[in-house]
Amino acid sequence: MKPESLSKYRPFPPVVLPDRTWPDRVLSHAPQWCSVDLRDGNQALPQPMSVDEKLEYFDLLAKVGFKQIEIGFPSAAETETFLQALHATAGRLPFPVKTTEAHQYRRIQIQHGTAPRMGMRAPPGVADGRGFVFVSHRGEICPSGFLPLVAGNVRTDELGDIYREAPWFRALRDPARFSGKCGRCEFRNVCGGSRARAFALTGDPLASDPSCPYEPATAERPVLVA
Secondary structure, eight states: OGGGGGSSSSOOOOOOOOTTTSSTOOOOSSSEEEEOOSSSTTTTTTTTTOOOHHHHHHHHHHTTTOEEEEEEETTTTTHHHHHHHHHHHHHSSOOOEEEEETHHHHHHHHHHHSSSSSTOOOOOOOTTBOOOOOTTTTOEEEEEBBOOOOOOOTTTTOHHHHHHHHHHHHHHHHHHGGOOHHHHTTTTTTOOOOHHHHHHHHTTTSSSOTTTTOOOOOSHHHHHHO
């Protein structure tokens, strides 16, 4: 962004409504939270950003004054490269970086001997159906909003019972049931790969995450905690 671009836009005129408190508010400083969609195919960009461009964008957000960045769905073509670069960058950013569907970031942190660290907000191991549950606007209970495996409905079922006892939820909390590389990976208990991505591309939520290039060690010794 060019510095002169910051002054060429005028603030949106406030809308004064006596019975409302937000339409006439004017932003005078950077917000405390920023949700950033940096996946390939970003609807706002004619061409997806490269890894270097994304990191340059992070630096710009930091200079502007944002207090948190959310990284969602890094593209399969560059997942490892981007997350490695993100790890190297996160330590010098003045805010935490939250990842969404980028479970390999936990493995990368451990490999660098820097986990836990300020750079990932969710505790290690939180994933679809494991420390997380999603309820749709229709009341459908799913392991996450990205994994549409309906296990019940809050209109007829107890949410806690579904989370604890539904077959898919139990399976997703048992990394030993994962197949392929994810099933034999020594980081399966703290990473586990994206169950949503596995389901979207293979039809099997317990399959190996197609976006992860990591090859598990020959002599397996599972990592239990981050």
